[in-house]
Each structure stands twice: as C-alpha cells, then as structure tokens.
Amino acid sequence: MKILIIEDDLEAAxxxxxxxxxxxxxxxHAANGLDGLHMAQSAKYDVLIVDRMLPKMDGLTALSQLxxxxxxxxxxxxxxxxxxxxxxxxxxxxxDDYLTKPYAFSELLARVEVLAKRRxxxxxxxxxxxxxxxxxxxxxxxxxxxxxxxxxxxxYRLLEYLMQNAGRVVTRTMLLExxxxxxxxxxxxxxxxxxxxxRSKIDKDFEIALLHTIRxxxxxxxxxxxx
Amino acid sequence: xxxxxAVKLSLAYTISFTILAILVVVYMTGGAxxxxxxxxxxxxxxEVASLExxxxxxxxxxxxxxxxxxxxxxxANLYVIADPTGRIIAGNVLDIESNILExxxxxxxxxxxxxxxxxxxxxxxxxxxxxxxNGMRILVGRDIGEPERFKSVVARAxxxxxxxxxIASFLIWIFVGRNALKRLAMVSDSTKRIxxxxxSERLPVTGSNDEFDRxxxxxxxxxxxxxxxxxxxxxxxxxxxxxxxxxxxxLRNKVDSALAGDPDLPTSxxxxxxxxxxxxxxxxxxxxxxxxxxxxxxxxxxxxxxTNISQIMEDACELYEPVAEEDGFKITHDxxxxxIVDGSRELLSQAVxxxxxxxxxxxxxxxxxxxxxxxxxxxxxxxIHMSIKKQGNKIIAIVEDNGPGIPADKRDEVxxxxxxxxxxxxxxxxxxxxxxxxAVAKLHGGALELGDAEPGLIAKLVLxxxxx
Numbered sequence: 001m002k003i004l005i006i007e008d009d010l011e012a013a014x015x016x017x018x019x020x021x022x023x024x025x026x027x028x029h030a031a032n033g034l035d036g037l038h039m040a041q042s043a044k045y046d047v048l049i050v051d052r053m054l055p056k057m058d059g060l061t062a063l064s065q066l067x068x069x070x071x072x073x074x075x076x077x078x079x080x081x082x083x084x085x086x087x088x089x090x091x092x093x094x095x096d097d098y099l100t101k102p103y104a105f106s107e108l109l110a111r112v113e114v115l116a117k118r119r120x121x122x123x124x125x126x127x128x129x130x131x132x133x134x135x136x137x138x139x140x141x142x143x144x145x146x147x148x149x150x151x152x153x154x155x156y157r158l159l160e161y162l163m164q165n166a167g168r169v170v171t172r173t174m175l176l177e178x179x180x181x182x183x184x185x186x187x188x189x190x191x192x193x194x195x196x197x198x199r200s201k202i203d204k205d206f207e208i209a210l211l212h213t214i215r216x217x218x219x220x221x222x223x224x225x226x227x
Numbered sequence: 228x229x230x231x232x233a234v235k236l237s238l239a240y241t242i243s244f245t246i247l248a249i250l251v252v253v254y255m256t257g258g259a260x261x262x263x264x265x266x267x268x269x270x271x272x273x274e275v276a277s278l279e280x281x282x283x284x285x286x287x288x289x290x291x292x293x294x295x296x297x298x299x300x301x302x303a304n305l306y307v308i309a310d311p312t313g314r315i316i317a318g319n320v321l322d323i324e325s326n327i328l329e330x331x332x333x334x335x336x337x338x339x340x341x342x343x344x345x346x347x348x349x350x351x352x353x354x355x356x357x358x359x360x361n362g363m364r365i366l367v368g369r370d371i372g373e374p375e376r377f378k379s380v381v382a383r384a385x386x387x388x389x390x391x392x393x394i395a396s397f398l399i400w401i402f403v404g405r406n407a408l409k410r411l412a413m414v415s416d417s418t419k420r421i422x423x424x425x426x427s428e429r430l431p432v433t434g435s436n437d438e439f440d441r442x443x444x445x446x447x448x449x450x451x452x453x454x455x456x457x458x459x460x461x462x463x464x465x466x467x468x469x470x471x472x473x474x475x476x477x478l479r480n481k482v483d484s485a486l487a488g489d490p491d492l493p494t495s496x497x498x499x500x501x502x503x504x505x506x507x508x509x510x511x512x513x514x515x516x517x518x519x520x521x522x523x524x525x526x527x528x529x530x531x532x533x534t535n536i537s538q539i540m541e542d543a544c545e546l547y548e549p550v551a552e553e554d555g556f557k558i559t560h561d562x563x564x565x566x567i568v569d570g571s572r573e574l575l576s577q578a579v580x581x582x583x584x585x586x587x588x589x590x591x592x593x594x595x596x597x598x599x600x601x602x603x604x605x606x607x608x609x610x611i612h613m614s615i616k617k618q619g620n621k622i623i624a625i626v627e628d629n630g631p632g633i634p635a636d637k638r639d640e641v642x643x644x645x646x647x648x649x650x651x652x653x654x655x656x657x658x659x660x661x662x663x664x665x666a667v668a669k670l671h672g673g674a675l676e677l678g679d680a681e682p683g684l685i686a687k688l689v690l691x692x693x694x695x
Contacts, residue, residue, distance in 0.1 A: 085530060102510055154545060180546060184577050185511070187584040187660070193549040 001025045001116055002044070006036030006059065007051040007078070016049070019105045020112075033057030040066055045073050046116045049108070052079035052090065060093040067094035074115040076108070087183060106217035110169040117168065128163040131223040133202060133210055135163055144202060154179065155198050162211065162221040171218035195219055236403055241396035248388040256381040263377065264353065267369045268333070271355050274304060274367050282359065290365075291317055304369050305340065305352050311362035318366070328364050331356050340368075410439045414446075426454060459523055462643070470645045470658070471512065478505050515659040522574065522666040533695050536575060537566045540615045540624055543579040547587065554591050554609060561614040566622050567693040570671045578667040581660040582626040582686045586611045589630030590683060610683075621673075622690045629683040638677040664688065 003020055005027055007013040013029050020027040028045070030036035033054035040048060040062075048066075050059040063075055077095040079086060087098045097111050128135040132145040140156060142149045151159060157179045162170060172191040176182045195211065203209045212220050282290040291308060298306040298319035307318035313328050315321075323340045333355050340352050354368025413431050420428045429450065430443035485498035544560050551558045568575070590609040615624045633641055642665040645658040661675070664686070668675045673690035 088530065100514075104507075180542065182546075182576060182580075183573055184580075186546070186580040188547070188550055188587055190546050190550055193553055194546075197549050 001046040001113075003027045003047050003049060003112065004030065004036065004040055004045040005049045006030045006033065006040075006054065006062070007049070008032055008054050009051070015105070016108070019109065023109060031055075033059060033062045037062040037065060040071065040073065041069070047112050048073050048075040049112065050075055050077050050095070052077055052081065060090065060095075063095060064093040076111055076115055078103070078108075104217075106169070106214075107171050107173060110171050110218060111174060113168045114165050114170060114174065117165070128160065128166075130163055130166045130221055131208065131210060132206075133163070135160060142202075144206060149201055151198075151201060154194070155201065158194060158198055159202065159221075162219065165221075167220065167222045169214050169218050169220045174218070234400065236399070238396070240399050241392050244392045244395065245389055248392060249385065252381060252385045252388060256378065259377060259381075264371075267353055267371065271304070271353070271367050271369055275355055275357065278365065278367065279357075287359070287361070287363070294318065294365075304367060305354060307364075307366035307368075309364045309366070311364070313364070320366075323366075327354070328356055328366060331358055334368075407439065414439070414443060421450065456524060459520065467516070471509065474505060474509055474512075478502060478509070481505070512659065515663060519659060519663050519666050522663070522670050531570055533567050533693050534570045534572045534575060535565065536568050536570075536622060536624060536690065537562050537564050537615055539572060539576050539579055540613060543576060543583055544613050546580070547583045550587060551609075551611060554587075556609050556611075558611045558613060560612065561616075563616045566615060566617055567695070568622055568671065568690045569693045569695065570690070574667045574670070578664040578688060579624065579626070581664050582688070583611070583613075585660055585686070586626050586628035586630070586684070590628035591630075617692065620692045622692055624688040624690070625685060626688075627680040627683060627685040629680065632679055632682060632684045633677060635679070641677070642675065661686075 003025055005013055005016050005020075007016065007029070008031055010031070013031070017027045017029060028039065030039050034056040036048075036050065036054070036059075037057060048063075050063055052059045054062070059077060059079075063077070066073070066075075074096045075094065076097040076099060077090040077093075078099055078101060079090065080101045087100075090098045097115055099108060099111060126137050128137065134143050135156075136142075137160070142151055142156065142159065158175065161175065161178050170178075172189075173185060175191050175194075176185065195213070199209075199211045203211055208223065210221055210223060212222065214220055278290060278293065281293045285293075294306045294308060295317060297303055303319060305318070305320055307315055307320050307323065307328070309315050309328050313325050315323070320340050324338055327334055327338050334353060338352060338354070352368045352370050354366050356364060356366045358364050410431070410433075417428055417430045429447045432440050432443045432447070434440065481498050481502055485495045485502075488495060540560070540562055544558055544562075548558055590611060610629045612627050613625065615622065617623075641661050643662065661677075665675045668688055668690065671690050673688065676687040676689055678685045678687065
C-alpha cells in the first residue's frame with residue numbers, strides 16, 4: 001500500500017515510515033503542506049496521512065484543495081487538537097478519519113488499513129461472509145454454518161463493522177466511534193465486555209474461533225489465527 | 228486627559244445649545260415681526276378704503292381736508308398727497324425717497340422718511356401708494372419704528388441666551404468634571420492598581436445605581452470571572468506539578484530499574500509494557516485536563532444543538548449494561564423518553580459515562596475483594612440505578628449507586644481537579660472524572676449535584692430544558 005505521510009516533525013515521520021515499512025507498506029514522506037500537496041497531485045496514493053499544523057500550507061487547506069480538484073484518496077488527519085469542533089472541522093475539510101496526538105502506532109495502522117479498503121464496493125454488498133459466518137444486511141439475519149444466531153441490535157452493528165473489515169485489526173477506539181458514535185474513551189473497558197458477549201454468541205458453540213483479540217491493539221475477525 | 232474630555236463635552240453642549248437657541252429666537256422673531264407687519268397692513272388698508280370713500284363722496288378737496296385732519300392727530304399715520312410730478316403738496320411728511328411714489332401698491336421694503344417731529348434717529352415706514360384719476364398720488368403709511376425696536380430687543384435676547392449658554396456650559400463642565408469625571412478617574416485608578424497586580428481590588432460602587440455604578444458592577448463581575456478562570460488555570464498548573472510528578476517519577480524509576488537489570492530477562496520486557504501503559508494513562512490524564520480547561524473556559528468546544536438527553540442516557544446504559552452483568556447485577560433504569568436539552572451530545576455522553584464509570588468503580592470494587600471482581604465474595608449486591616425526568620423547566624439525569632458514597636462535607640471537594648478522597652487513592656482513575664462532569668454541567672447552564680443515596684452516591688445532572 002502506498003502511503004503519503006505529510007508531517008513536518010522529522011522524528012515522528014521517521015517513526016511512522018519505519019513502522020509502515022515493517023508492516024510491508026510503502027510510505028512516502030513530505031515535510032511541509034505545499035510539498036505534500038504537489039506530491040499528492042502528481043501521484044496516486046492509497047492513503048494520505050496529513051498532519052494538521054504544517055509549515056507553508058496547513059494540512060486542512062492542502063486537503064480541501066485536493067478535494068476541490070476531485071481527488072478522493074482516503075485521508076486521515078493527525079492533530080494535537082482533539083476537541084469535538086476540531087474533529088468536525090477536520091472532517092469537513094475532506095478528512096475521512098481524525099486521530100488525536102499522541103496516538104499508538106497500532107491505532108494509526110489499523111485505521112489506515114481500514115480506510116484504504118473503505119471505498120471498495122464490498123462495503124455495499126448485501127451479504128457479508130467470513131468462513132461459515134454470514135450476515136444478511138437486508139433481513140439483519142446472522143447465521144453460522146446455517147445455524148441462526150440471535151444478536152442484539154448493537155451486537156449486530158458491532159459484527160457488521162468487524163465483518164466489513166474482516167482480516168483487518170480494528171481498535172477499541174474505532175469500535176466506539178463507528179458503533180457507538182462516541183469520540184472518547186470511557187474508563188471502564190466496556191468494549192471488551194461487548195466483544196466477549198459477541199464472541200460467546202458467534203464462536204462459543206463452534207470449533208474454529210473467528211473473533212480474535214490482538215494484544216495491545218484491538219480485535220480482528222478472520223478465519224484462523226494466521227495472517 | 229479627563230480634563231480634555233470635560234472641555235470637549237462642555238464645548239459640544241455649548242455649541243449645540245447655542246445653535247438651538249439661535250434657531251428658536253430667529254423663528255420667533257420672524258414670526259413676531261411678520262405678525263406686526265400684517266397688523267400694519269390691515270390698518271393701512273382700512274385707512275385707504277375710508278379715504279377712497281371720502282374722495283368719492285366729497286372729491287379731492289374733501290380728501291385733502293380729511294387727510295390734513297388725520298395727519299395732525301397725535302401719533303398719526305403717514306399721509307402724503309403729491310402732484311403727478313412727485314412733488315409733495317400736502318401731508319405730514321417732509322421728504323421721501325422719490326421712487327416710492329412712482330409705483331402703486333405696497334412698498335416692498337420699509338423705507339426711510341423725514342417726518343415733522345424732531346427725532347434723532349432715522350425713521351422707517353411701510354406704506355401703500357395709489358393714484359387718483361387726475362394723476363395725483365396718495366400715500367398712506369405707518370411708521371415701523373416699533374417692529375425695528377422689537378428686533379433689537381430680540382437681538383439682545385439672543386446675546387443674553389448665548390451668554391446663558393456659556394455660563395450653563397461652564398456649570399456643566401463643573402458638574403461633569405467634578406462629579407462624573409472624578410468617578411471615571413477613580414475607576415481608572417482602580418484599574419491601574421489591578422493591572423499592577425492587586426487582584427483583590429475592585430472598582431468603586433457608590434450605590435446610586437447610575438450608569439457609572441452599573442459599569443463598575445459589570446466590570447467587577449468580569450474581574451471575578453477572570454479571577455475564577457485564572458484560579459482554574461493556576462489549579463491546573465499546580466495539579467500538573469504535584470499530581471503528574473508522581474506518575475512521571477514512577478515511570479522513570481521503572482525504566483531505571485529495568486536498565487539496571489539484565490535487558491534479556493523477561494522482566495525488562497514486562498517493565499516496558501508497564502511503562503507504555505503508564506504513559507498511556509498519563510496521556511489520558513493530560514487529555515482530560517485539557518478537556519476540562521477548555522470546557523470550563525466556555526470557549527467553543529463543541530457544537531451545541533438540540534440534543535435528546537433521554538437517548539444519551541439509554542445509549543450509555545446499554546453500553547455499560549454488559550459490564551454490570553459481568554459483575555452479576557443489572558443496571559436498573561427509569562427513563563422519561565424524548566427529553567431535549569440545548570447541548571453537545573458528545574460532552575453530555577462523556578459526562579454520563581463518567582458518572583457510570585464512577586458508580587461502577589465504587590459500588591463494585593468496594594464490595595469486592597481487592598484481587599479482582601469475584602462478585603461471589605461481595606458483602607452486598609452492587610446496584611446502579613439510572614433515571615431521567617423533567618421537573619418544571621429542568622431536566623434531571625440521575626446516576627445512583629450503593630457504594631460507600633461521599634460524606635456531605637466532601638461533596639464540593641470532589642469536583643475539584645485531582646481531588647480524590649483518601650479512601651479512593653488506591654483505586655485506578657485520574658481524579659478528573661467528576662471535575663469534567665461539573666464543567667460540562669456548568670457549560671450547559673446546569674449543575675452537578677451530589678447527594679446521599681442511603682447508602683451510596685446519587686449524582687444529579689441538572690440541566691435546563693431546551694429553549695428551542
């Protein structure tokens with residue numbers, strides 16, 4: 001995956017480049033907003049990572065200019081400003097996701113990988129399928145190996161999001177944002193409890209576990225441990 | 228500078244008053260003079276009509292006789308009979324501007340004449356001229372020394388008025404300068420002292436409730452608000468210094484001891500994992516601090532709109548329900564549906580989840596064994612009750628638990644940042660949860676009220692009903 005990182009803090013940028021390279025991605029770096037804009041204009045990237053405060057041209061301006069030109073490359077905005085209105089401003093300028101500094105690399109990686117796939121047509125598919133697990137988005141019916149599973153509405157949303165991103169790690173924060181529309185972390189580990197409830201419904205009576213916990217990052221829904 | 232203001236003020240008063248006075252006097256003068264002239268015209272017209280009648284009945288001789296008679300009366304009108312060449316042949320006027328007699332009808336302007344009486348000033352008159360069939364000219368007029376005198380009286384009045392204005396403006400200057408501006412000077416002095424660092428200084432209020440008082444009161448309120456914000460800021464920096472130093476030191480020591488040991492040992496790795504989780508906790512604390520500071524400053528932290536608070540309570544309840552179930556109890560609730568407040572869903576959700584976090588933390592772990600949440604060992608069954616209802620123009624969202632509660636004298640204290648009661652020091656948490664709830668409540672024009680649930684804590688989020 002080709003990733004353009006527009007970030008003026010060299011140390012932070014190197015940390016990201018190293019991290020993405022280790023995960024098999026192809027990161028490219030721009031040190032200011034103007035360079036970033038030119039690079040994004042002249043080549044195709046899978047995901048843009050845009051710092052908000054940049055020399056020469058700030059991240060939001062560069063991003064909204066790209067959007068005006070019709071470039072719809074998924075973009076994630078990094079910012080030290082984490083308040084509600086800051087995030088709204090960021091998303092209005094054309095950002096697809098917003099991550100507040102400081103963040104864990106695993107969080108950014110998970111978001112970037114989900115973001116890169118978000119625009120793929122599989123999002124619109126009426127049936128999601130992972131191994132024997134099937135989710136019908138029309139009737140809201142969930143079955144595994146033909147056996148009907150009874151899920152609460154929120155469990156259904158949780159599973160739907162996990163299945164949409166099957167094979168990719170999703171973090172607790174991402175789940176809180178996507179499923180509950182909460183843009184803050186409650187102190188209690190509420191997500192863990194919801195996941196274990198969902199797990200008991202979809203995995204408990206079956207031989208192969210599909211919903212896995214990734215220590216230090218989040219969860220992934222996939223067939224088997226590997227990958 | 229104040230003196231300059233006083234001079235400017237009184238000058239402005241004087242000028243505008245004078246212009247007004249002149250306008251009034253000119254208008255009144257014009258009106259009065261016009262009225263007098265009209266009276267003269269009517270009198271002369273009547274005179275002319277009667278003379279014409281005499282002329283018709285008795286002819287020229289009778290007319291001349293009648294005019295001579297009238298002219299000799301004391302303070303008589305002006306009468307002139309002139310031959311067609313303009314020579315005066317009879318009347319009570321010695322000389323007159325010759326062109327006056329040339330045109331018939333009313334003279335356009337007052338004209339000068341020379342009468343029989345010896346007067347030392349120029350005499351002026353208005354007159355009507357008419358021509359007899361034989362070419363003789365008759366002039367009937369009236370001395371207007373009177374309206375001219377009136378004009379001079381008016382002019383005197385004008386000067387008097389202007390003099391009065393000058394004196395009045397001087398008095399205004401004294402009043403403004405001595406009283407009002409003196410108070411401005413007091414305000415200015417107080418401000419200087421405040422700027423110099425005397426934070427307790429307040430602007431003087433005389434109690435007369437005039438504009439100056441209201442200005443001072445408003446400015447004092449502003450100073451109180453600034454003080455409050457400043458105290459908050461100082462508290463944050465104090466808190467950072469004291470409460471963040473401890474975890475930072477702990478962090479440093481962990482790294483230190485890991486470095487001292489054999490780096491290949493698994494304990495080093497464990498230490499690193501702990502360091503990361505400690506740093507995460509620190510970051511969380513910083514974020515919470517920043518959040519509270521911004522909410523408290525009242526600056527635009529979130530879009531405020533009509534928000535369904537009942538839904539927020541339901542969502543939060545649903546989010547925490549499984550957690551409670553893990554501990555073997557259910558969150559009971561009593562929600563009145565569809566209650567709307569003007570606010571931020573985000574901030575209100577966070578406030579409600581903070582209250583739930585708190586309730587869970589205290590009612591569960593206090594009843595539990597320290598090692599974990601083995602609910603079998605509980606002394607009594609934990610319970611949390613959530614409710615929301617409308618009461619008058621207030622909406623009251625309640626989270627209550629049956630934990631140890633907060634003693635009545637500590638309930639205000641716990642809203643302060645990092646203020647954790649000694650009993651809770653051992654429990655995880657930043658000590659910022661209730662501060663944030665309190666700040667969010669205040670931002671929404673409401674309050675966080677803590678009470679005794681007998682046993683346990685009852686936290687009421689009191690918010691005003693949406694105005695929309």
